[in-house]
Amino acid sequence: MKILLIEPYHTGSHAAWCSGFATHSRHFVSMLTLPGRFWKWRMHGAAVTLARQFLAEEYAPDLILTTDMLDLTTFLALTRSRTYNTPTALYFHENQLTYPWSVDDRDLPKGRDVHYGFINYASAMAADTVLFNSRFHLESFFEELPRLLKHFPDYNELDTVKILRSKSRVLPLGLDLGLFDACNPDRKPDGRPFLLWNHRWEYDKNPEEFFQALYILAEKGLDFGVIVLGESFRQSPAEFIEASERLGSRICHMGYAADFTEYARWLRQASILPVTSHHDFFGTSIVEAIYCGCVPFLPRRLSYPELIPPELHELCFYKDFDDLVKRLEYAIKHPCWEHQPALREAVARFDWKQMAWVYDDTLEQLCRDKQ
Numbered sequence: 001m002k003i004l005l006i007e008p009y010h011t012g013s014h015a016a017w018c019s020g021f022a023t024h025s026r027h028f029v030s031m032l033t034l035p036g037r038f039w040k041w042r043m044h045g046a047a048v049t050l051a052r053q054f055l056a057e058e059y060a061p062d063l064i065l066t067t068d069m070l071d072l073t074t075f076l077a078l079t080r081s082r083t084y085n086t087p088t089a090l091y092f093h094e095n096q097l098t099y100p101w102s103v104d105d106r107d108l109p110k111g112r113d114v115h116y117g118f119i120n121y122a123s124a125m126a127a128d129t130v131l132f133n134s135r136f137h138l139e140s141f142f143e144e145l146p147r148l149l150k151h152f153p154d155y156n157e158l159d160t161v162k163i164l165r166s167k168s169r170v171l172p173l174g175l176d177l178g179l180f181d182a183c184n185p186d187r188k189p190d191g192r193p194f195l196l197w198n199h200r201w202e203y204d205k206n207p208e209e210f211f212q213a214l215y216i217l218a219e220k221g222l223d224f225g226v227i228v229l230g231e232s233f234r235q236s237p238a239e240f241i242e243a244s245e246r247l248g249s250r251i252c253h254m255g256y257a258a259d260f261t262e263y264a265r266w267l268r269q270a271s272i273l274p275v276t277s278h279h280d281f282f283g284t285s286i287v288e289a290i291y292c293g294c295v296p297f298l299p300r301r302l303s304y305p306e307l308i309p310p311e312l313h314e315l316c317f318y319k320d321f322d323d324l325v326k327r328l329e330y331a332i333k334h335p336c337w338e339h340q341p342a343l344r345e346a347v348a349r350f351d352w353k354q355m356a357w358v359y360d361d362t363l364e365q366l367c368r369d370k371q
Contacts, residue, residue, distance in 0.1 A: 001364060001367065002027070002030070002060070002061045002063075003027050003028065003029045004030055004031075004032060004059065004065070005031045005032070005066070006031075006033070006066035007033045008033070008034045008043070008047075009036040009039055009067070010036050011037070014069070014093060015036065017093070018033070021359060024353065025356050030059060032053060034046050034050065042069050043069055046069070047071040047078065048078065050075060054075075054079055055078075055081075063088070063089065066088070066091070068090065068092045068120055071119050071122070073122045073125075073126045087366050088127045089131055090123055090126075091131045092130070092132045092133065092141070092281075095137070096117040097117040097141060098141060098144050117148050121145065121149075124168075128167065129169070129362075131168070132168065132169070132171070133170075135303070137282070137303065138170055142165055145164070146161055149161070169362075171362060172350055173284060173350060174356060175355075176352055177350065178352075180264050180268075183265055183268060192223050193224050193225070193331065193332050193335045194252070194270045194272070195272045195274060195328070196226075196266075196270035196271075196289055198227075198229040198267065199277065201231065201232035201240055204277065204278050205276070205277045206276040206277055206278050207237070210276045211239055214243070214247060215246060215247075218246070218247060220329065222329060222332045222333070224272075226250050226252065227270050228240065228243070228253065229256070229263060229266055231256050240254065253266055268293065270292070271331075273294040273295065275297065275299065276299065283307055290344060290347045291347050296308075296316050297324055297331075299318065300318075307347065312340075312343060
């Protein structure tokens with residue numbers, strides 16, 4: 001089967017997902033992409049550019065798989081001479097209905113914040129199948145969608161919510177977890193347990209509460225190190241500057257890893273993953289850390305209960321902030337308790353070696369249903 005994979009925002013996790021599927025699929029996967037920058041303009045204009053590029057080629061795919069960053073309605077309208085009978089699948093890495101908006105976003109005061117959500121909605125209507133990377137993502141999207149439609153003055157089309165849900169399903173992310181196996185340095189070179197942050201340096205990941213827990217542990221005189229990874233999209237994230245000053249020599253790394261090998265090396269040295277996020281559609285960084293041997297302490301919300309088998313929920317989920325601090329204190333004092341091979345085995349199911357078959361079978365069935 002010939003699959004055209006369209007990604008208007010080809011960078012970071014989106015690019016990794018594309019290349020991972022293309023590499024591991026048993027089908028022939030070709031990609032049509034644009035650089036991952038100017039996300040709002042990509043959602044508005046990428047469909048026009050990508051339609052022009054598609055029409056300039058002779059390629060005739062059996063199926064089109066694209067992501068939530070494409071205005072699928074515009075793309076299909078501009079390419080209808082060749083795509084009128086081609087099955088389409090829309091994959092939601094994130095969505096603009098429930099993604100938390102930055103208070104600094106210039107569109108909010110101008111009332112333009114709902115338009116990008118509407119592009120997601122219309123694209124889902126145009127697709128034959130709609131795929132979400134987690135059950136939480138699917139449920140939160142359909143919880144919010146009626147509110148989006150009610151925002152408009154008339155002809156709200158609320159009946160389309162049921163139509164969309166009937167053609168939606170969960171298809172978890174595939175990840176190249178096997179790449180971490182080649183990066184296996186000695187863990188914890190100075191003997192201390194290391195606590196890890198490997199998320200974006202953004203407000204929705206709740207760094208304030210994460211560091212507050214670490215300050216309490218430090219005030220108790222506990223011996224631990226801190227590894228802070230992840231990318232910052234702000235000039236000077238105040239929480240991280242304060243953490244550098246207050247945690248001092250406990251921090252053995254703070255900043256973006258230069259390449260995958262360095263990122264993997266730091267993950268291999270960490271052993272404890274406290275998570276305080278308010279937002280996560282899937283949890284890629286959490287899966288990667290667990291695969292590398294970290295024991296996670298997670299809030300019982302978002303997609304996290306889907307990542308952890310029920311028999312390990314008692315181990316991994318904390319009740320509140322005080323419970324998080326208590327669990328971290330115990331883990332630091334009892335480092336021999338850390339090793340939990342069942343956790344690594346649980347998240348290994350997201351490796352492309354397993355997930356590619358699920359993707360291939362799902363997309364094959366879509367083609368059969370379209371015939």
